[in-house]
Amino acid sequence: MDYYSHLDFGKALKRLRKDRKLSQEELADLSGLDRSYISILERNLKLPSLYTILALASGLGIKASEFMMEMENQVFDRVNAPF
Template sequence: MDIIVHLGKRVRALRLAAGLSQEELAFRAGMKRSYVSDLERGTRNPTVRALGRLASALGVRASALLDD
């Protein structure tokens, strides 16, 4: 599986497990909801900074975004 698609699925799974909407996750991470949506669909290549902000907003380590 493509790493970007895998990342998107992990972000979505972690977001849903945390009970967050895309809008709430985006707000907590300081990004636009459309960016989160693009990431979850695997159509956006995130920056390292974005990964760190998402991980922080989700309350996980950045490495958890790539775990199985």
């Protein structure tokens, strides 16, 4: 099983945004990104560049490494989930 096939960037982004009680518009303002682009990312229609990950992390008030840890935990949870 491919470790990265379980990667769901959009789900992690949405969870982190909602945990902070931010709308897409608020996150857009805080990160300097467009709201429609955040929507595209949350729906996994595109994958972000490193710059975008850094901007989103800044907007969420976390380090980029924390954002990536959220993604890694999500993959770990899926791979190790009981059948």
